[in-house]
Amino acid sequence: MAVTAALIKELRERTGAGMVDCKKVLVEADGNIEKAIELLREKGLAAASKKAGRIAAEGLAYTHIDNEKGIGVIVEVNSETDFVAKNSEFVTFVENVAEQVVNSNAKDMDEFMKEQWIKDNSLTVEEALSERVSVIGEKLTIRRFDKFVKSENGVLISYVHAGGKVAVMLELISNVSNDELLEAGRNICMQIAAMNPKFVNREEVSPEFIAKEREILTQQALSEGKPANIVEKMIEGRLNKGLKEYCLLDQEYVKDGDMNIKQYVASVGKSIGTDITVKRFVRFETGEGIEKKEENFADEVNKAIQG
Secondary structure (H helix, E strand, C coil), X not given: CCCCHHHHHHHHHXXXXXXXXXXXXXXXXXXXXXXXXXXXXXXXXXXXXXXXXXXXXXXXXXXXXXXXXXXEEEEEEEECCHHHHCCHHXXXXXXXXXXXXXXXXXXXXXXXXXXXXXXXXXXXXXXXXXXXXXXXXXXXXXXXXXXXXXXXXXXXXXXXXXXXXXXXXXXXXXXXXXXXXXXXXXXXXXXXXXXXXXXXXXXXXXXXXXXXXXXXXXXXXXXXXXXXXXXXXXXXXXXXXXXXXXXXXXXXXCCCCCCEHHHHHHHHHHHHCCCEEEEEEEEEECCCCCCCCCCCHHHHHHHHHCC
């Protein structure tokens, strides 16, 4: 029986194995898809499909700056357990994903997963991921990425906290790039990692965000039984306080409570003799927004005993 592209696609969808492996076993099985599935299972290459429903909320947030190309990338790749996140094979895969992003033209994750894998052009990124699942033995997910192409006079700085729990990519604009600026950039990255701002400054905050915050604060005030005539003043005060927390430049500098980040940036600029602008930043926290599955330990033991 002829091994067609449609047959390879069906086998891949049913097993989660890589395209190359699917083709090989179909040839070996003379096009018999059920026999091919058995062969994949015997070879341990169909493991990915069994793990597809599991929750991968651990893993690594990682950054890479290619100074020659003027590109900085930040990625998050998830695993099921923290143990695997520390595995050298997993770490190498995450580094390769970051390299892939540096050289990628993909605008979204769907495009990215269909690209040729930089380490093996016979595979797509999706197929390379599937192969890693088979080798490592856990569900893995390339969750997200972002890419900074350096602006004119831009300086890219990154920071990874706690071995990959939080990663930050930052771009400053400065006519001077020296050790003092890089140190300041690292301090700002640490601020972002610790305080999790949403915006650089208030100019970035959309009217829709403000409207939503007003709505939430109004409901909070009314639920507290506050008189209607003072609710508006309360909302303004609370909104202003919230924006100081949401906007990086308004935040109190964690290493010096006598100034905010805007004042800190200005002080560094004065010291090195040029204006400094915080252009943009991205912060990834591993597993944020993913609901982790919690199981009773006794139940886990019982499941293991039962097979």
